[in-house]
Amino acid sequence: MKKTIATLIAGLFATAAFAQAPAPAATPAAAKVEAKQEKQAAKAEVKEAKVEAKEAKVDAKAEAKADVKATKVAAKHTKAKAKHAAKTEAAKDTTVAAVTPAPAK
Numbered sequence: 001m002k003k004t005i006a007t008l009i010a011g012l013f014a015t016a017a018f019a020q021a022p023a024p025a026a027t028p029a030a031a032k033v034e035a036k037q038e039k040q041a042a043k044a045e046v047k048e049a050k051v052e053a054k055e056a057k058v059d060a061k062a063e064a065k066a067d068v069k070a071t072k073v074a075a076k077h078t079k080a081k082a083k084h085a086a087k088t089e090a091a092k093d094t095t096v097a098a099v100t101p102a103p104a105k
Helices: 002-019 028-099
Strands: none
Touching: none
16 A cells, blocks of 8 residues: 555656646747748738739729719710700791791881
């Protein structure tokens, strides 16, 4: 029984000593791997930023194109409206001239 108790106590001391050992320092290989991963992550972020910038540029271009088209349609509509108004006015003038008799001499 004494041997069993002595073994248990020795095991507890060994466990306590092992648990308090300092953590091993990062190895140079692990540091290289970590640096490589960080570099790849940075490259991915740059690539994503470039893609977003390109998409924004395409969107802006499409929006500008749509604005130009809308402006052209509005101008065409305004021109047609003015032309119609001029025709209507001319028709009124000819109608009034035809209905009004010529002055007697």
